[in-house]
Amino acid sequence: MLLNNLDHRELRVITAHGGAYGDDVMSAVTFPQEFRQLQAQYPIVFHRSDSGRFQPLALLGLRLGENLFLDGTRWDAPYVPLAIQRQPFLIGEQPDGPMVHVDLDSPRISSSDGELLFREHGGTTDFLDHISQVLRTLHDGLAASEAFVERLLRYDLLEPFTFEASLNNGLECRLVGLYAVHEERLRALDDDALLALHRHGDLEPLYMAVASIAQFRHLLERMNRRHAG
Numbered sequence: 526m527l528l529n530n531l532d533h534r535e536l537r538v539i540t541a542h543g544g545a546y547g548d549d550v551m552s553a554v555t556f557p558q559e560f561r562q563l564q565a566q567y568p569i570v571f572h573r574s575d576s577g578r579f580q581p582l583a584l585l586g587l588r589l590g591e592n593l594f595l596d597g598t599r600w601d602a603p604y605v606p607l608a609i610q611r612q613p614f615l616i617g618e619q620p621d622g623p624m625v626h627v628d629l630d631s632p633r634i635s636s637s638d639g640e641l642l643f644r645e646h647g648g649t650t651d652f653l654d655h656i657s658q659v660l661r662t663l664h665d666g667l668a669a670s671e672a673f674v675e676r677l678l679r680y681d682l683l684e685p686f687t688f689e690a691s692l693n694n695g696l697e698c699r700l701v702g703l704y705a706v707h708e709e710r711l712r713a714l715d716d717d718a719l720l721a722l723h724r725h726g727d728l729e730p731l732y733m734a735v736a737s738i739a740q741f742r743h744l745l746e747r748m749n750r751r752h753a754g
Contacts, residue, residue, distance in 0.1 A: 530649075533642060535745075540639060546632050547632065548595055549582065550586075550592055551585055551589055552583060552584050553580070553583045553606040557581070558662075560730040563606065568584040568737050568744070569738075572702070578744075584740075587744055593747040593751065608663065613627060615686045642650040672725075682708070682720055684704060684705060692748060704754060705735075706735050
């Protein structure tokens with residue numbers, strides 16, 4: 526529903542984290558401009574849809590329905606991906622352009638707890654101003670992501686990626702169907718290709734994505750702690 530200060534003046538949004546609020550997911554969509562913030566905690570991979578479209582993802586867990594960064598109602602990392610931060614809001618197209626919408630069926634919606642969106646005597650709260658900025662950044666970043674992926678495919682920089690590991694309790698963990706940046710092909714690009722990627726601002730996010738693969742080890746450590754014994 527389109528957000529407005531008449532119908533939603535008393536609306537509040539719960540900002541705690543947890544499975545009850547829809548946070549128990551194993552990945553979050555992302556975009557190249559966010560890779561720098563993500564790479565210190567989350568592996569950055571690419572998922573290919575049935576239509577053949579590639580979407581960058583920040584991995585939050587190693588199996589469906591499990592977010593290894595949830596600790597009660599707390600998010601156990603310095604940075605929360607924007608696709609998580611924006612809940613329960615989204616950008617919707619209107620005749621006047623993109624506008625903030627709200628999912629009134631979200632468990633985050635409340636009339637008594639959480640952050641107000643509008644001030645008593647008019648105007649938006651700091652919370653809603655922050656959310657609006659998150660939505661704008663996410664909207665613009667996802668729009669630019671498609672061209673970024675096209676350039677990666679042009680230079681054959683994505684390779685199928687499989688992650689396999691054994692937990693300390695003996696359970697096997699296996700992720701298939703993902704893609705990662707091919708580091709060797711990236712390093713082997715000729716000067717013309719590197720210059721083209723540089724001009725589009727692609728080199729930094731590419732190397733951030735490469736570096737982020739090291740975070741699989743930390744995800745596995747988190748999973749071992751959660752399932753110890």
